[in-house]
Amino acid sequence: MAFFAILSVRTHSGNTREIFRSDALGYYGYLRAIFITKDLGHEAFRVEYVNETPAGTLNKYFAGEAVMLLPFFLPAHGHAVATGTMGDGYTPPYAHAVMVAALFYALLGLLALRAVLLRLHLPDRLVAALVLVLGFGTQLAQYAAIQPGWSHVYSFFLVCVFLLLTLRLAERPRARALLAWGGVLGLIVLVRPVNGLVLLAIPVLLGGQAWAFVLQLLRRPGHLALAVLAATAVVAIQPLVWYAQIGSFVAYGYQGEGFLWGKPAIFQVLFGVRRGLFLWTPALIPAALAVVVLWKRDRVRALTAAVYWAAITYVFSAWWIWYYGSGFGQRVYVEHYPVLIIPLALVLRDLRGRRATAVWAFLAAATALHLAQFWQYNHDYLDRECMDRGKYAYSFLRFGKDHQGRLGGRYVVPPFHPNGLDTLAHIRWEAEAAKPYWRGRRILFDPAYSGWHVVVCDTADEFGPSFEMPAKDLPVGRALYLGLGFERYVFHRGDTRDVLVVASTEDGQGRIKQYEAFPMEPLPPTADSTWGHIEYRVMLHPLGPADRVKFFFWNRGRTGRFLADDLDMTVMAARPY
Numbered sequence: 001m002a003f004f005a006i007l008s009v010r011t012h013s014g015n016t017r018e019i020f021r022s023d024a025l026g027y028y029g030y031l032r033a034i035f036i037t038k039d040l041g042h043e044a045f046r047v048e049y050v051n052e053t054p055a056g057t058l059n060k061y062f063a064g065e066a067v068m069l070l071p072f073f074l075p076a077h078g079h080a081v082a083t084g085t086m087g088d089g090y091t092p093p094y095a096h097a098v099m100v101a102a103l104f105y106a107l108l109g110l111l112a113l114r115a116v117l118l119r120l121h122l123p124d125r126l127v128a129a130l131v132l133v134l135g136f137g138t139q140l141a142q143y144a145a146i147q148p149g150w151s152h153v154y155s156f157f158l159v160c161v162f163l164l165l166t167l168r169l170a171e172r173p174r175a176r177a178l179l180a181w182g183g184v185l186g187l188i189v190l191v192r193p194v195n196g197l198v199l200l201a202i203p204v205l206l207g208g209q210a211w212a213f214v215l216q217l218l219r220r221p222g223h224l225a226l227a228v229l230a231a232t233a234v235v236a237i238q239p240l241v242w243y244a245q246i247g248s249f250v251a252y253g254y255q256g257e258g259f260l261w262g263k264p265a266i267f268q269v270l271f272g273v274r275r276g277l278f279l280w281t282p283a284l285i286p287a288a289l290a291v292v293v294l295w296k297r298d299r300v301r302a303l304t305a306a307v308y309w310a311a312i313t314y315v316f317s318a319w320w321i322w323y324y325g326s327g328f329g330q331r332v333y334v335e336h337y338p339v340l341i342i343p344l345a346l347v348l349r350d351l352r353g354r355r356a357t358a359v360w361a362f363l364a365a366a367t368a369l370h371l372a373q374f375w376q377y378n379h380d381y382l383d384r385e386c387m388d389r390g391k392y393a394y395s396f397l398r399f400g401k402d403h404q405g406r407l408g409g410r411y412v413v414p415p416f417h418p419n420g421l422d423t424l425a426h427i428r429w430e431a432e433a434a435k436p437y438w439r440g441r442r443i444l445f446d447p448a449y450s451g452w453h454v455v456v457c458d459t460a461d462e463f464g465p466s467f468e469m470p471a472k473d474l475p476v477g478r479a480l481y482l483g484l485g486f487e488r489y490v491f492h493r494g495d496t497r498d499v500l501v502v503a504s505t506e507d508g509q510g511r512i513k514q515y516e517a518f519p520m521e522p523l524p525p526t527a528d529s530t531w532g533h534i535e536y537r538v539m540l541h542p543l544g545p546a547d548r549v550k551f552f553f554w555n556r557g558r559t560g561r562f563l564a565d566d567l568d569m570t571v572m573a574a575r576p577y
Contacts, residue, residue, distance in 0.1 A: 011146050011378070016095030022326065024149025025049055026061035028098065030241065031073050033059070036089040041245035047514045047541050051255050055246040060253035063241045064191030065151045072101040102148030106140065109157035113338050116163045116205075120342070122349050129360075130345055134337055137283035137367030139329045146378055151191050155335035158188045159198055163205055163338055170206055170213045175223055182227030186234030192335070194315050201339040203304035210300065256479050256542060256574070257320060257416050264314055265322040269330060273392050280329030280373065282366035286359055290344040298346065305343045312336055320416040326384040328377045372397060383407040390523055408519025410501070411537045415479030417574040425469065428568040431455050438567065440465035449487040449531050449565035457499070457553055458561040464499070464553030465564050469571060471508070471546045478573040480540040482551060488534050489563035493525045499560035501553055503538040508546030520553065
């Protein structure tokens with residue numbers, strides 16, 4: 001835990017506001033809206049997490065993490081009020097509370113996991129080694145120390161405690177333990193509903209005793225009712241929060257998002273370069289193979305572990321954005337690590353000789369690789385959003401300054417569109433004459449990629465070519481998908497290092513509603529005075545009645561220089577559903 005704490009302090013000592021971004025804004029948003037801005041249900045729209053409805057605004061996320069943060073938030077809030085440092089709720093006292101909470105839950109989670117593995121009659125040295133692998137060879141450190149506002153470390157703690165309580169109940173069923181067991185299960189669901197799949201972990205944990213455990217619960221319907229009541233009472237917090245926001249006990253905050261059950265991206269989730277579980281967390285490869293090895297000695301655990309792997313992977317890969325936005329590795333597996341390592345722990349307990357040595361050597365190498373990539377990710381050597389094969393090869397185990405901050409571009413999946421996409425516009429600008437929606441300074445250039453003219457952006461221009469669609473040509477309430485392909489010419493390889501691409505939406509008064517900026521070059525140019533093809537794919541959230549779209553190149557500091565030709569823009573919109 002000292003490692004986690006040092007990472008947390010070193011990462012956030014100079015910029016605590018960085019804790020409150022993306023998903024973390026939404027989980028923490030409940031506390032801010034209730035105690036600081038006092039506008040729950042009337043919050044200003046925020047593209048990250050606040051959705052507008054006819055009855056009020058709705059936080060898209062579930063409230064479980066906010067409940068777990070509350071014991072840490074309240075002292076910080078009291079201190080901030082007393083010292084006049086409350087501000088907007090993102091000031092250091094509140095950030096420190098989130099940092100401490102994540103470290104606290106990570107520590108208790110690891111202690112609970114240690115207790116679980118010891119109760120499975122595993123040697124203390126083996127347990128200690130596996131805990132070290134989890135701490136140094138997986139994404140647990142990322143979400144305990146670097147991104148403490150995300151939900152994963154909180155769910156990790158809850159799953160560990162759930163497993164420990166399950167073992168205790170199997171040994172000695174008691175009413176108090178059942179109440180706690182049900183309450184923890186309810187909180188698991190309240191933090192992240194799909195994690196209710198942890199119920200499938202019971203036979204993985206108990207093996208052949210699982211059926212006896214179930215019968216034991218059924219023979220005590222009164223005690224079982226207590227567990228159900230406890231779980232229901234905790235989960236009921238969410239309908240109450242929904243009612244406080246929009247006056248209804250039933251709501252769906254993930255507007256415009258959902259599952260594509262018939263198109264799970266299983267291969268990409270497990271093996272893909274972008275977020276593949278086994279590529280970015282190779283320490284889990286032995287954990288998956290252990291399920292097969294376990295078949296010879298414990299078929300119940302092997303079969304149910306395979307079911308567990310299959311169930312969570314199917315659900316995760318069926319989510320429309322299967323890589324879950326920016327992040328380091330497949331973060332949605334973090335809370336399931338305690339279950340996934342049980343077969344590995346049981347196999348390693350009985351493994352001897354060269355096979356054991358080979359497994360531990362692989363785990364050591366996987367942990368070392370993970371630590372290297374962990375450092376690269378947090379020092380801007382990897383693309384947080386859109387890794388691909390070319391970027392992975394370019395950055396693999398590269399730590400020199402010339403490789404830092406060199407990956408860019410943007411290539412995201414289309415918005416959730418169960419009924420398909422409509423093409424609103426397909427405008428190709430070859431720079432030979434004016435084109436609708438396109439703007440830019442044209443010059444004669446030999447050799448142009450096609451024709452005689454190109455669009456120029458050099459030190460005289462703050463902005464390069466731009467594309468703008470007015471409100472009259474855009475649908476209301478439908479997510480957009482923009483695809484741009486073009487030819488880019490650089491005079492020198494470093495000419496475009498500081499050029500950004502910006503996709504934004506603005507309302508009728510010119511106020512920015514959504515703003516996405518990313519480096520122009522997916523990979524650095526490989527040669528001077530050369531043409532290269534570049535493509536981007538960008539998603540924009542549904543628009544309001546007077547909103548317009550902009551897509552442009554921003555020459556920050558007017559230090560960049562490039563030419564563009566054959567700019568081919570396609571604008572699509574998700575069909576209503």
